[in-house]
Amino acid sequence: MRFAILLKADKDTEAGKMPGEEMFAKMAQFNQELIDAGIMQAGEGLQPSSRGARVKFTKDGKVSVVDGPFAETKELIAGFWIWKCKSKEEAIEWVKRVPMPMESGEAEIEIRQVFEAEDFGEEFTPELRELEERQREQLARQS
Structure with a gap:
């Protein structure tokens, strides 16, 4: 299962205020843990x-x-991850470990499951599935 992890914006992110070096270092370390665990995709x-x-x-x-x-601002997104997890519960456990991203000391992170091909039913025909797969391969080559 893939999940979009959405970090909600606040007045500081909307003002373009950048995190300090310590926060950048903490987030880099957390991202490395996600990568090492095979969770982080983007x-x-x-x-x-x-x-x-x-x-x-x-x-x-x-x-x-x-x-x-x-x-x-509470409806805006300041950043995102795409994670591959076994369940929503696993995604929640990883989100609980995110370093406090906001200087205010308060943050909200939304977890949303990404649709997969099998979620779409019969309307997503074999031809459309094949087309989507070719598009994903093309995107991967362009990266």
Whole structure:
């Protein structure tokens, strides 16, 4: 099972404030533990929403773009990991070990299971599964 581990933003991450050297070192050590355990597949920090945009699609086919920043920080993501775990419980146990990422001393991390091909049912035909596999292989080669 794969899980997206989503670190919620706060006022400091939205202000573009960088962690100190000690936090970078703790996160690097934690990431190495994840890699050594075969858990971590990807992970990145995200720029503040002031450097982002939202694209909205409406029922009538209109598309609009709103540039950041976005007001409600508790709904924003400051960074993410993709982990491969045996269960949600295993992912929870790893999240409990994350070094405190926020200077405020408070943080929220969301765990969301990633859909796998078998989760989609009959509508995800063998042809579509084959296409997705080719796309994944192409992405791996490009990395």
